[in-house]
Amino acid sequence: MSGIQYIRHMALFWLKNPDSVQDRAALAEGLETLRGIEQVRTLHIGLPASTEARDVVDNSFALSESMTFDSLEDQAAYQIHPIHQAFIARCGHLWERVVVYDIADWD
DSSP: OOOOOOEEEEEEEEESSTTOHHHHHHHHHHHHGGGGOTTOOEEEEEOOOOOOOOTTOOOOOSEEEEEEESSHHHHHHHHHOHHHHHHHHHHGGGEEEEEEEEEEOOO
């Protein structure tokens, strides 16, 4: 490996009210605000895909986000950024569980 080229930050969200279209929309709207953080290079928001059911597939989450950062320092700055903190304060009541995967680019 020649070094980290970027960090991918993935979060999966399980809603307290999984059947609520309004809660899912509110969470998606909140996630969209994260685009305003200068350290965020890319942001993708998605739903579980209706792929073939297999033992290794977990599509029980309601919404996901995947973003990239140029460095570990940028990812750390994102965590304490006021826009990220405001998102948590505004939307945290919507989810019952969040799982985060932070992945370093393999080069």
